[in-house]
Amino acid sequence: xxxxxxPDPEPFRAEVREWCRTHxxxxxxxxxTGVSDEEFVSFQKQWFGxxxxxxxxxxxxxxxxxxxxxxxxxxxxxxxxxxxxxPRLVLAFVAIHHAASTLLAAxxxxxxxxxLPAILDGEIWVQGFxxxxxxxxxxxxxxxxxxxxxxxVVNGQKLWASGAKxxxxxxxLARTDPGAPKRHGISYFLLDMRSxxxxxxxxxxxxxxxxxxxxxxNDVEIPATHLIGPENGGWQVAQATLSAxxxxxMLELAERLGHAGFTWLLDACRRPNAEGLRPIDDSLVxxxxxxxxxxxxxxxxxxxxxAVRHETGHVGPADASVVKLYYSELLQRMTNFGADVAGLxxxxxxxxxxxxGWESGxxxxxxxxxxxxxxxxxxxxxxxxxxxxxxxxxPRA
Amino acid sequence: xxxxxxxxxxxxxxLVKRALESAGGDGLLRTFESxxxxxxxxxSPVLGxxxxxxxxxxxxxxxxxxxxxxxxxxxxxxxxxxxxxxxCRSATLESDGLVVVADVAxxxxxxxxxxxxxxxxxxxxxxxxxxxPLVESPRTSAFVARLMLEPLDxxxxxxxxxxxxxxxxxxxxxxxxxxxxxxxxxxxxxQFGQPLAAFQGVQFQLTDAEVERAGLExxxxxxxxxxxxxxxxxLRDALAVxxxxxxxxxxxxxxxxxxxxxxxxxxETTLSWISRYSxxxxxxxxxxxxxxxxxxxxxxxxxLPGVFSGGQGQ
Ligand SMILES: Cc1cc2nc3c(=O)[nH]c(=O)nc-3n(C[C@H](O)[C@H](O)[C@H](O)COP(=O)(O)OP(=O)(O)OC[C@H]3O[C@@H](n4cnc5c(N)ncnc54)[C@H](O)[C@@H]3O)c2cc1C
Numbered sequence: 001x002x003x004x005x006x007p008d009p010e011p012f013r014a015e016v017r018e019w020c021r022t023h024x025x026x027x028x029x030x031x032x033t034g035v036s037d038e039e040f041v042s043f044q045k046q047w048f049g050x051x052x053x054x055x056x057x058x059x060x061x062x063x064x065x066x067x068x069x070x071x072x073x074x075x076x077x078x079x080x081x082x083x084x085x086x087p088r089l090v091l092a093f094v095a096i097h098h099a100a101s102t103l104l105a106a107x108x109x110x111x112x113x114x115x116l117p118a119i120l121d122g123e124i125w126v127q128g129f130x131x132x133x134x135x136x137x138x139x140x141x142x143x144x145x146x147x148x149x150x151x152x153v154v155n156g157q158k159l160w161a162s163g164a165k166x167x168x169x170x171x172x173l174a175r176t177d178p179g180a181p182k183r184h185g186i187s188y189f190l191l192d193m194r195s196x197x198x199x200x201x202x203x204x205x206x207x208x209x210x211x212x213x214x215x216x217x218n219d220v221e222i223p224a225t226h227l228i229g230p231e232n233g234g235w236q237v238a239q240a241t242l243s244a245x246x247x248x249x250m251l252e253l254a255e256r257l258g259h260a261g262f263t264w265l266l267d268a269c270r271r272p273n274a275e276g277l278r279p280i281d282d283s284l285v286x287x288x289x290x291x292x293x294x295x296x297x298x299x300x301x302x303x304x305x306x307a308v309r310h311e312t313g314h315v316g317p318a319d320a321s322v323v324k325l326y327y328s329e330l331l332q333r334m335t336n337f338g339a340d341v342a343g344l345x346x347x348x349x350x351x352x353x354x355x356x357g358w359e360s361g362x363x364x365x366x367x368x369x370x371x372x373x374x375x376x377x378x379x380x381x382x383x384x385x386x387x388x389x390x391x392x393x394x395p396r397a
Numbered sequence: 398x399x400x401x402x403x404x405x406x407x408x409x410x411x412l413v414k415r416a417l418e419s420a421g422g423d424g425l426l427r428t429f430e431s432x433x434x435x436x437x438x439x440x441s442p443v444l445g446x447x448x449x450x451x452x453x454x455x456x457x458x459x460x461x462x463x464x465x466x467x468x469x470x471x472x473x474x475x476x477x478x479x480x481x482x483x484x485c486r487s488a489t490l491e492s493d494g495l496v497v498v499a500d501v502a503x504x505x506x507x508x509x510x511x512x513x514x515x516x517x518x519x520x521x522x523x524x525x526x527x528x529x530p531l532v533e534s535p536r537t538s539a540f541v542a543r544l545m546l547e548p549l550d551x552x553x554x555x556x557x558x559x560x561x562x563x564x565x566x567x568x569x570x571x572x573x574x575x576x577x578x579x580x581x582x583x584x585x586x587x588q589f590g591q592p593l594a595a596f597q598g599v600q601f602q603l604t605d606a607e608v609e610r611a612g613l614e615x616x617x618x619x620x621x622x623x624x625x626x627x628x629x630x631x632l633r634d635a636l637a638v639x640x641x642x643x644x645x646x647x648x649x650x651x652x653x654x655x656x657x658x659x660x661x662x663x664x665e666t667t668l669s670w671i672s673r674y675s676x677x678x679x680x681x682x683x684x685x686x687x688x689x690x691x692x693x694x695x696x697x698x699x700x701l702p703g704v705f706s707g708g709q710g711q
Binding site: 376 | 651
């Protein structure tokens with residue numbers, strides 16, 4: 001018995017194209033260069049609103065909650081958005097991916113009903129997992145939550161929380177049983193960032209931006225109804241969030257890399273210099289480009305197949321790690337090459353528009369930014385460990 | 398063929414390193430980024446006292462080696478002051494320093510300098526330079542300024558080799574430092590109940606970086622010998638060093654950042670500063686592809702003798 005053929009996405013492509021033509025704001029790159037936090041946030045919220053109106057903001061969510069596009073349609077959507085150089089949903093990223101997948105996987109009906117529509121209305125989320133001494137060894141986290149009546153009282157410090165300064169809600173891991181083995185004493189909470197005792201301090205980065213923050217938690221009360229999953233069962237819930245970060249988010253990023261990043265790289269290589277010479281006519285350059293094209297084709301195929309397996313519940317224990325590792329290292333090499341061929345223009349103008357992707361065409365900055373990719377959501381070394389132990393069944397080191 | 402630096406040159410490099418440390422060490426770059434106009438007033442006298450500005454690297458092998466050791470020490474502290482570029486000033490031009498530029502859109506990390514600068518292309522075309530004022534803060538520009546050139550002559554063949562080579566010694570110093578920093582970091586930072594350095598996966602990355610750095614060091618010494626002994630292939634040797642330097646920098650900084658984890662992107666770590674200011678040295682006058690292109694064109698034409706051929710080109 002064969003399954004029916006997937007619906008032809010071409011009419012859908014025409015629809016998205018038409019929508020992009022009329023909705024992607026022209027000149028947003030210039031308008032988003034060097035803007036204040038407020039302008040960035042308001043632009044992101046407005047763009048999110050437009051996508052939501054069209055049904056394009058959360059295509060990967062179940063139909064009942066406002067999504068429901070097939071994997072094939074999602075790919076078409078991401079391709080067209082990238083090809084039309086649409087802004088990315090940077091601000092809503094954690095909300096629509098990590099928060100949503102956590103709520104869908106482990107939330108109660110009330111929790112879903114409270115937050116999923118709110119996310120569609122623009123609720124911003126941050127992930128509060130890492131701590132100063134708990135990076136790769138996340139399970140050693142020390143932020144403590146003590147049950148007192150109907151609430152938990154939380155004390156501790158979170159680090160590297162991306163976008164915390166904009167967030168209304170936080171996905172929080174805290175230790176509820178200090179006596180249990182490391183992974184068995186952790187619980188997962190939904191924390192309202194406006195609660196008393198929450199303090200956010202932005203961290204300044206090498207690029208001059210403050211992409212992430214420290215979060216200090218001082219006797220913060222979290223209602224017990226905001227525990228997600230069982231008490232002391234937070235580690236398992238967190239795996240769902242992390243695998244969303246490693247896996248499903250890649251579908252969009254891979255199409256971006258293919259339909260925006262690579263196109264710009266080609267443009268840069270086709271641009272004649274003052275002497276009329278084009279980098280693309282150099283065989284060294286051509287070799288590299290061909291190599292990237294091949295790798296991107298591989299990446300896109302892997303992401304598609306991962307998304308399909310995700311839908312059918314057949315994801316292998318290390319599949320998402322393979323994709324994340326592949327993407328992040330490819331992005332690094334590609335942006336490095338971009339910085340190389342962009343030459344001087346890439347060296348004196350070191351500023352990139354907000355709301356752009358990991359490949360913005362400001363190659364030098366993109367390259368610096370790409371280094372960050374091999375670290376969050378489990379570093380490349382941790383991904384390799386997962387692949388070795390869970391896919392290849394190697395002994396644990 | 399002895400390519401090792403003389404003991405005197407090594408000692409001199411050590412002196413410079415200590416003098417810069419006393420003058421502020423890592424704090425120098427931090428000061429200069431926020432107060433760029435202080436660079437000359439701080440660095441010129443410190444190095445002047447050590448005779449840096451009297452060195453004539455084109456004059457004798459000893460002085461050339463001292464100049465290389467000096468650049469390396471300056472790179473170690475990443476002081477973002479054009480020392481190599483001052484040292485390789487032309488013997489036949491009225492200027493305080495020399496930068497190698499690409500044929501198009503010339504630029505160099507000499508923004509905000511009051512000195513008189515000259516420029517030379519790989520083909521030996523020389524010009525006088527006016528640096529455009531820095532439009533962006535050093536934080537984002539790393540002192541890279543566009544240059545306006547007033548053409549002079551085509552006699553720069555003798556100037557260009559050192560112009561390519563000495564900045565590679567500065568970059569080598571930065572790689573020395575990046576490795577020192579990451580080594581210290583992985584010995585100290587603990588995860589999973591042990592120092593990161595105890596994981597073999599961490600050790601292997603560090604060793605890969607060290608192998609790159611050590612390879613660059615040997616090649617840089619070889620090219621110095623090539624210049625000292627006036628080998629016909631010295632420009633190609635210098636370009637080969639530049640290729641190795643860019644590749645080594647890619648590996649060393651990638652590993653150093655990766656092993657620092659998230660903290661490596663924050664200005665609390667010296668690595669963040671060093672890698673930011675290594676940018677101009679790696680990208681200007683041109684990056685890896687163009688350097689390879691230039692090298693392969695010249696090699697196709699003239700061959701590349703290399704370390705083990707007794708030093709004779711074809
Ligand atoms: C851009 C960015 C955004 C981030 N956003 C968030 C966020 O929103 N929320 C959040 O909670 N966290 C966030 N993080 C933090 C991220 O999850 C951590 O940085 C990551 O888990 C690594 O921890 P660490 O930085 O402490 O590095 P460490 O764990 O100290 O690791 C340092 C180096 O040692 C290696 N290493 C560690 N253990 C081993 C081992 N056993 N074998 C081999 N190598 C090993 C690592 O791979 C790494 O290269 C973000 C980080 C970055 C860079």
